[in-house]
Amino acid sequence: MTREISLLDPSGKPVRFEGKTLINAATTPWQGFALEVRAIQGDGENPACYNPHPLLAFCVRGHVKSAMTTGHRTRHTEIRSGGLCIFEQGYEVDRVTWSGHVEEMIALEIRPETLRDLMPEGHGELHLQTHLSTTDATLTSLAIAMRDEVERGCTSGRLHAQGLSMALVSYLQHRYGGAGNAKRPPGRLSQADLRKVYDWVMQHLGEDFGIDELAAELHMSAVHFTRLFRASTGATPYRYVMEQRVRHALSLLEGRLSLAEIAHAVGFSSQAHFTQVFKQLVGTTPARARLG
Template identity: 35%
Template structure:
């Protein structure tokens, strides 16, 4: 699993962490997902009494305790010459700035399932469309609670654990929502944004049509239009009345309709069109057209 992780991350944003640990045993294979601006991974581990670990990452990360049973632990950060020791109270989230070491020590045997989210700050700043507060990015937050952020983190962890999961845009949205809460970003005054120019719209829609049977990342489309992701999303909707993912879904389903005109089995169509399975295709198709792919095919042949 870790080897596959390394291969798939080649040439893309990847967490850069140095760590050492003693008395900590990983109980399950690593579950992870990569989205536009972050990598998230879920770990399940058993810790002996006296176990300890040291971690330092080159990118900021959020550590989220999802489940814990047994003893407690101490966390210690060392920002510069000052040391801060966390209280032993049971909390759920810890934000660790880039380059800041973290030590953990376990006082009694326990098992823990936790989520790590590693943030690609440059990409997220571009997606949000504004510069991020350097002070907030460099200020640690130890074992804090936030109900909304915890709910978002659990949804992200569920996507990591689910072998199929939702469309990438679902996870992209969760990551941005969580990061906005984490950075405490307020709503900025609405700026009037125009629609895509004809050449931009043609270039983007042609690309979607040619690649509709695979997942298309918002970043790819924004780069084609030579715009930031945030500006592109608004400009595309202003030009078409649809969000980019909705246009993509429509193009994918039109291609499915073309395949249904032939004799390809529904299971093969679902695989070719990038759906998790036939049931997934059926749900999306019914929601769009009010009937199943099989019923649509029978109606086509009856005519």
């Protein structure tokens, strides 16, 4: 289970986050990066602290001004709706003050244990450059997609959580990476590898498996596998698996199983999620498809 986001004082003790917690992924089945959603009102202050892991903060709705003091230098920032901050691992401040009203702030922490599961070759390290006030529509859309999935109760399963997390970290490496990030491996999967992927997916279609398990079948990290798979097929592993589930569901609709039983048989967390994905890919609902 995902742990709460970390912020520590110089002695290594946790520093309390200000504001009201709206969502905490640590209390859900979410298996991506640590995620919290908070609301902040009025003025506030934190003493000396640092983030032990790379940290992202997205202002979805609101406006806040802050001052971060380190030594004799104070950096002033202003973030409005759509803005974000990127903090490299170990970013330290002696004092932070802020003032404003933020209805929704998404915080994401890139924890090494989650990163190692996705890309073992990186040893759980992600080297980022700090940006205290910027905008990035791609990063924001990924963070909101994660928040939405957590808010729905993680109905799309491990595959979706890992896919979003890998998309996030791959984009961060490309756009904001510092020294130490590995280069992207070139190449494509062979037809034999693609056949292995298909066979494995069909054998485990009814299970809530992750991209890491699928990648392990080819002895690859999840990130490496996803890049090669997309280069080879034009689709993400998540979409590919959804397509196989819907394709198999179409054949089951000809039988006597109920829609709920079919949803379970092909690996959807609920009939509602099955219907949603089915309609996206087929253009109609399973019930209407069954009627012909």
